[in-house]
Amino acid sequence: MIQIKDLHKSYKMGKNSLHVLKGINFNVEEGELVAIMGSSGSGKSTLLNILGMLDSSDSGAYILDNVPIKDLNETKAARYRNKFLGFVFQSFNLINYKSAAENVALPLYYQKVPRKERQEKALKYLEQVGLKEWAGHLPSELSGGQKQRVAIARALAAEPKVLLADEPTGALDSKTSYEVMDLIQKINDAGNTILIVTHEPDIADMCKRIVHLKDGVIIEDKKIEQVRAEQYV
Template sequence: MTDGKKVLIQLDNIVKSYRNGDQELQVLKGIDLTVEEGEFLAIMGPSGSGKSTLMNIIGLLDRPTSGDYYLNGTHVSELNDKELAKVRNQEIGFVFQQFFLLSKLSAWQNVEIPLIYAGLGVSKRRQLAQQFLEKVELSERMNHLPSELSGGQKQRVAIARALVNNPFIILADEPTGALDTKTGEQIMELLTELNREGKTIIMVTHEPEIADYARRKIVIRDGEITKDTTESVRIE
């Protein structure tokens, strides 16, 4: 990448191995990847290719066996668990296939969870939760429980929760995997709009038509990046 934008993520020779008895399984085999501010990147690959492991390392949910990871200029291996948790809370927003909403909390209460961990007061938390539910066009459903929401509405709540701390990066792991085609398209249009507003989005998907929303695609096979392409933005 040579357009002079700020580098948010730099992975140098990232290896991830697991022990299985006396066997060592190498899931990632020397990954080199740079992601700049404002990119929309899709990570693709067959089941077992290592794409979810890579996403977990980028999201600080797992540590590499070896290699260097710089996130927004910080060498991640130098951070302790408390510091990692703070970075996850403030710099990364997570969107998952299964939403992971707390069933006994309303939409706005789910959205405010990252703000509780960040130490914000009650009134400020409520204000921000309302603001971001309005952003994803769910203000009229803010007092509803997850059981009272459709799949698409649940994912919008999850996106509002991911955005509420104003992170640098949104990580979306199969964000449309539990949705029907039309609802999935609506969620992807929302993510595309967030990218236009400047959010850096990294998405794991196995669906080519979903990956087409991203400007850049990488393909992982057997723990290695085999393809890295930048294309024009999808136009409907």
Template sequence: MIEIKDLQKSYQMGSNSLHVLKGINFNVKEGELVSIMGSSGSGKSTLLNIIGMLDEADQGSYTLDGVPIKNLNEKIAANYRNKFLGFIFQSFNLINYKTALDNVAMPLYYQGVKRKERAEKSMHYLEKVGLADWSHHLPSELSGGQKQRVAIARALASDPKVLLADEPTGALDTKTSYEVMDLIQGINDEGKTILVVTHEDDIAQMTKRIVHLKDGLIIDDSKVEQVRASVHV
């Protein structure tokens, strides 16, 4: 599903060049649940941004579902993001003046899906995350855990090939974090490919494979015995 070969990325910082990714080789098969770990400055956010087509590598290749991702203009990149990827962010990134239902419908709006179908699909995904009764509430009326569930429903609404979760539990307490991971594990059990960036070891243990980054290189990539979040919920 994801094939990355010798990925290199540097940023110009004044007169200096900061070499952030120093030759990343990384493959993810369809249906995997992978966590990416590393301290601040390890390159994990840069790697996720390149996978998410929010940034582009200087060298190396990136193929997503058989499609080479290279030299995309912003319009094509946005189109590919909408087609291939669903994003879940630490800060939820919900639109404050729109209801939960309208927030979930946003990717479908950009795909040109008609209003009635948008509403039906959005309601389906809100039901899936256990928030059907909250569909007409604004984000300000929801708890942190509920906001993240809305964000997950939004990420799923366009039926992406890959879900990218950037610190999805970073703003949540432990109990709510495990509830969110229980939901993510359930989505993965249905066959969805998911990447989770986290600095929390207990969250990483709830995935099936942990990739450790340090100073722009992968220093360890291991399959793990998955801890089920439902045990803790």
């Protein structure tokens, strides 16, 4: 699903150049649930931004679902993001004057899905994350866990190839974190490919594979026995 070869990225800061990614190589197969771990400054967010086409690499190849991702202009990047990727953020990033259902329907709107179909799909995904009754509520009326579930529903709505989650549990208490991880595991069980950036070991243990980043290189890449989140809920 994802192939990355020899990925380099550096940031210019005045005269100094900061080499953040120093040759990353890894592949993700369909249906995997991968945790990308590392301390801050390890380059994990940069990697995720490149994977999410929010940032571009200096050199190296990135192939997503057999499509080489390169020479993107903003319009093309926007289209690819919409088609291939679903985002889940630490701070949820819901649009606060739109109801839960409207938030979920947003990526479909950019795909020019007809209004009625959009609403039906939004309700379907809200139901999947257990928030159908909250469809008409604004984000300000939802709890943190509920917001993150709406965000996950939104990420799923466009039926992306890969779900990218940047510290999805970073702003949640541990009980709510496990609920969200339980949801993510169930979505993964249904066959979706998911990448999670986290620095919490217990969250990483709930994935199927852990990629450890340090100072811009992968120092460890191992498959693990998944800990199910259900038992903590």
